[in-house]
Amino acid sequence: MSKLANCFVEALGISPEQVTDDLAYQSVPRWDSVGHMALVASIEDAFGVTLDTNDIIAMSTFARAREILQNSGINISAA
Amino acid sequence: MLLNGKVALITGASRGIGRAIAEAFVSHGAAIVIVARSAEIVALADSLRRAGGNVVAVQGDITTDATVRECVNVCRKQFGRLDVLVNNAGVLQQSLLGMIAIEGARELFNANVISTLNLTQVAVRLMKGPASIINISSFAGSHGLPGLSVYSATKAAVSGFTLAAAKELAPRGIRVNAIAPGFIDTEMMRALPQEIFERNAKSIRMGRAGAPLDVANAAVFFGSDLSSYVTGQILGVDGGMQA
Numbered sequence: 001m002s003k004l005a006n007c008f009v010e011a012l013g014i015s016p017e018q019v020t021d022d023l024a025y026q027s028v029p030r031w032d033s034v035g036h037m038a039l040v041a042s043i044e045d046a047f048g049v050t051l052d053t054n055d056i057i058a059m060s061t062f063a064r065a066r067e068i069l070q071n072s073g074i075n076i077s078a079a
Numbered sequence: 080m081l082l083n084g085k086v087a088l089i090t091g092a093s094r095g096i097g098r099a100i101a102e103a104f105v106s107h108g109a110a111i112v113i114v115a116r117s118a119e120i121v122a123l124a125d126s127l128r129r130a131g132g133n134v135v136a137v138q139g140d141i142t143t144d145a146t147v148r149e150c151v152n153v154c155r156k157q158f159g160r161l162d163v164l165v166n167n168a169g170v171l172q173q174s175l176l177g178m179i180a181i182e183g184a185r186e187l188f189n190a191n192v193i194s195t196l197n198l199t200q201v202a203v204r205l206m207k208g209p210a211s212i213i214n215i216s217s218f219a220g221s222h223g224l225p226g227l228s229v230y231s232a233t234k235a236a237v238s239g240f241t242l243a244a245a246k247e248l249a250p251r252g253i254r255v256n257a258i259a260p261g262f263i264d265t266e267m268m269r270a271l272p273q274e275i276f277e278r279n280a281k282s283i284r285m286g287r288a289g290a291p292l293d294v295a296n297a298a299v300f301f302g303s304d305l306s307s308y309v310t311g312q313i314l315g316v317d318g319g320m321q322a
Contacts, residue, residue, distance in 0.1 A: 034250075037203070037204065041204040041205070044155070044204055044205070045155075045205075048155060048156065049152075050148045050152045050155065050201060050204075052144065052148070053144075
């Protein structure tokens with residue numbers, strides 16, 4: 001499991017199998033507005049970055065989160 | 080040593096109230112990240128480090144996203160945590176109604192309100208409760224002062240933001256309080272016209288202008304575990320101006 005996927009598992013309390021590209025905001029009980037902040041904090045801690053607020057608002061799926069990190073110059077494949 | 084082991088981020092720390100808060104936090108054992116536009120911030124950090132403090136300076140404009148993110152990144156990379164955020168940076172402009180340049184008013188809201196909101200929402204992601212946010216409001220925010228209508232409005236906004244943020248963040252163990260200084264003897268206040276300075280000074284029931292340290296002591300209280308069950312409060316530090 002990738003470091004990014006692990007962030008989703010731990011922050012949202014879901015199983016690794018649930019982490020797919022289509023996993024979306026409000027598609028699981030804990031990914032609400034409060035859970036979103038916990039998720040972002042988990043990602044920032046894991047990758048040692050501080051994300052742009054507009055990117056955080058746009059982070060609506062797992063695939064989008066990966067894309068945002070990559071666009072921020074973070075090598076998530078090495079994680 | 081009321082703040083031993085805590086990491087604090089203090090904005091507008093190069094002089095006045097912010098500088099006093101920085102010095103008080105170091106004297107109470109906190110590691111601090113201090114930010115201001117002026118190069119004085121680097122000299123202050125050097126001075127505090129020579130006195131044994133664990134201090135990192137960020138020279139930048141807290142109204143910019145870049146500086147906001149740099150400040151939080153420094154806390155993350157240097158200390159791996161953030162326990163206390165002091166939103167102190169602020170600007171004061173004096174103009175009577177009818178003579179207020181709207182662009183200047185927007186800049187004041189940007190400096191005093193939007194930057195507080197912006198830094199807070201980025202910083203809270205690094206704050207794991209128990210933690211504390213201290214916003215510097217003003218007596219002007221609750222009472223209004225002539226010639227300072229825009230400044231008064233910005234500080235009222237800071238107080239309202241404090242109350243809302245306290246409700247949102249309490250479940251995460253993050254307390255949010257504000258300090259509303261009265262008439263504090265700082266360079267910013269001495270820049271006011273003499274007439275306003277004297278009118279304000281006369282309204283103080285304790286008979287003296289406050290010192291920056293008076294405000295810093297309140298910030299130490301809110302930053303420390305002494306206030307562990309206190310959130311959503313606006314504390315006047317004003318020598319009885321509201322009494």
